[in-house]
Amino acid sequence: MSASGYLREAPRRYRLEGAACKGCGAIHFPPRAVCDRCGGRDFEARELSGEGELLAYTIIRHPPKGFEGQAPYAIGIVQLKEGVRVLAQITDCDPAELREGAKVEAVMRRIREDGGFIEYGYKFRPA
Amino acid sequence: MLRANVPIGIEGFGAYLPKHRIRLRDLPLAQGAVPQDFEKAICGPDEDAITMAKEAVERALRMAGVGKAGIGAILCGTTSNPYSGKPIGSVLSKALGIEGPILAADINFSGKSCSEAFLLCAGLVGSGMASRAIAAGSDSIPWGPWNEGAIYSSCGAAAFVLGRDGGSSIASLEGSSTWVMDALDTWALRGSAQRRNSGRFAERAMVQCVTSSVEALLRELGLGPGDFDHVILPQSDPRSASGLAKRLGFKPEQMEAGLVLPKLGNVEALSGMLGLVAVLDVAKPSERILVATFGNGAGSDSFSLLVKDAIEERERGDFLNQLSRKGYVDYAGYSRLLLGVSVSRA
Numbered sequence: 001m002s003a004s005g006y007l008r009e010a011p012r013r014y015r016l017e018g019a020a021c022k023g024c025g026a027i028h029f030p031p032r033a034v035c036d037r038c039g040g041r042d043f044e045a046r047e048l049s050g051e052g053e054l055l056a057y058t059i060i061r062h063p064p065k066g067f068e069g070q071a072p073y074a075i076g077i078v079q080l081k082e083g084v085r086v087l088a089q090i091t092d093c094d095p096a097e098l099r100e101g102a103k104v105e106a107v108m109r110r111i112r113e114d115g116g117f118i119e120y121g122y123k124f125r126p127a
Numbered sequence: 128m129l130r131a132n133v134p135i136g137i138e139g140f141g142a143y144l145p146k147h148r149i150r151l152r153d154l155p156l157a158q159g160a161v162p163q164d165f166e167k168a169i170c171g172p173d174e175d176a177i178t179m180a181k182e183a184v185e186r187a188l189r190m191a192g193v194g195k196a197g198i199g200a201i202l203c204g205t206t207s208n209p210y211s212g213k214p215i216g217s218v219l220s221k222a223l224g225i226e227g228p229i230l231a232a233d234i235n236f237s238g239k240s241c242s243e244a245f246l247l248c249a250g251l252v253g254s255g256m257a258s259r260a261i262a263a264g265s266d267s268i269p270w271g272p273w274n275e276g277a278i279y280s281s282c283g284a285a286a287f288v289l290g291r292d293g294g295s296s297i298a299s300l301e302g303s304s305t306w307v308m309d310a311l312d313t314w315a316l317r318g319s320a321q322r323r324n325s326g327r328f329a330e331r332a333m334v335q336c337v338t339s340s341v342e343a344l345l346r347e348l349g350l351g352p353g354d355f356d357h358v359i360l361p362q363s364d365p366r367s368a369s370g371l372a373k374r375l376g377f378k379p380e381q382m383e384a385g386l387v388l389p390k391l392g393n394v395e396a397l398s399g400m401l402g403l404v405a406v407l408d409v410a411k412p413s414e415r416i417l418v419a420t421f422g423n424g425a426g427s428d429s430f431s432l433l434v435k436d437a438i439e440e441r442e443r444g445d446f447l448n449q450l451s452r453k454g455y456v457d458y459a460g461y462s463r464l465l466l467g468v469s470v471s472r473a
Contacts, residue, residue, distance in 0.1 A: 010221050010222075011221075011224070014181075014221060014222040015222055015223070015224055017224070047224065069172045070172045070173060089173075091171065091173055092146050092171060107178070107182065108178055108181050108182075108222060109171075109173040109174060109178050110172075110173040110174070110175060110178060111173070118175075118177075118209055118210070120177065120178065120218075120222075123173065
């Protein structure tokens with residue numbers, strides 16, 4: 001990833017900033033250009049709560065490049081309070097003890113070092 | 128004595144402690160040389176000074192309940208910024224969504240970097256340059272055979288929201304004092320992880336700086352050692368705090384609530400300020416707190432706080448909760464975390 005691309009995404013990576021459609025109120029994460037509910041193109045930035053429920057997960061034991069130091073780790077689909085679903089790494093836990101339906105909360109963590117800089121982004125941990 | 132033109136108060140505070148802990152007795156070189164029941168915090172594989180600072184600041188802002196408007200500065204004290212050419216302060220401003228016309232900077236290099244950030248923020252608010260300022264501290268110091276002197280070195284972060292003293296502040300800053308002295312007590316050369324120490328002379332510098340700073344503060348405020356309910360003194364090792372307390376006339380019970388070394392280790396840039404978080408977590412209105420910090424080769428800061436009634440209205444106990452939210456690793460697990468190799472949990 002380029003440094004400029006990373007910084008463009010920083011608001012959503014660092015603080016889960018989504019977009020709320022001004023026409024119908026639908027919340028999108030990540031933000032998008034056109035609302036898939038009403039076709040509106042007018043949005044306002046909306047910081048999401050980061051509170052959610054783990055819907056499903058899997059454990060990565062053979063990680064891709066850049067994630068070697070973290071394996072084994074879990075990635076999962078989290079349903080946020082706002083209704084948005086997010087795919088993210090689950091941290092601060094023993095993956096073997098995770099359960100679907102567990103309450104989780106968003107945190108900003110190191111994702112990996114690539115391109116000469118450190119990528120930070122959201123992960124979830126058991127609440 | 129350093130004193131602002133207008134009264135300054137703490138509006139919120141917070142800390143972040145990593146989940147991982149190691150008992151010092153499990154470190155092979157430490158066996159027999161350290162108290163057997165001491166433990167310290169260790170960063171997870173995806174944590175560093177930036178991620179910890181962000182969590183501490185969020186907690187402080189949540190407690191302050193003042194939102195992000197009006198924050199004119201965010202200063203972070205650290206000795207372990209993962210970048211050598213990019214400040215933590217600017218990352219925090221982006222992460223908090225307050226980028227723009229604010230002063231964001233790091234205070235580096237010493238064990239009192241966080242208290243330096245605190246006093247600078249007090250100065251910014253006191254001078255009217257900022258209506259609110261955030262003073263943070265975050266450190267992640269690894270210990271290894273290359274760095275035996277840092278056996279107590281630990282990880283964590285703390286943050287304080289400072290504003291003009293009013294109805295919303297939970298503690299008033301009564302005054303501060305600082306004593307600086309160039310000393311080669313403990314130091315590290317640029318590019319080297321190894322800490323060098325001048326042995327017994329290191330302790331002499333600490334005693335001289337801290338006693339000078341604290342005595343000047345007490346003199347200026349017209350207070351004596353018995354006027355404080357809680358006292359936080361430098362706690363880089365088990366002897367330093369008790370030795371200083373004895374010399375300055377403080378009793379062990381005054382030190383109790385702010386002594387975090389046995390449970391957390393020495394979180395270099397903010398060890399004293401984490402002690403302040405621990406005290407504010409349990410302090411009662413009208414109690415008086417003395418904080419004295421020390422940084423090797425940097426001197427000592429001290430300040431006095433008076434706890435206000437508003438502290439009872441805040442939801443507290445987060446620090447104590449985090450102290451108990453922990454999981455132990457053994458030396459093998461610790462080594463893997465240090466080297467960035469996966470910690471097997473299978």
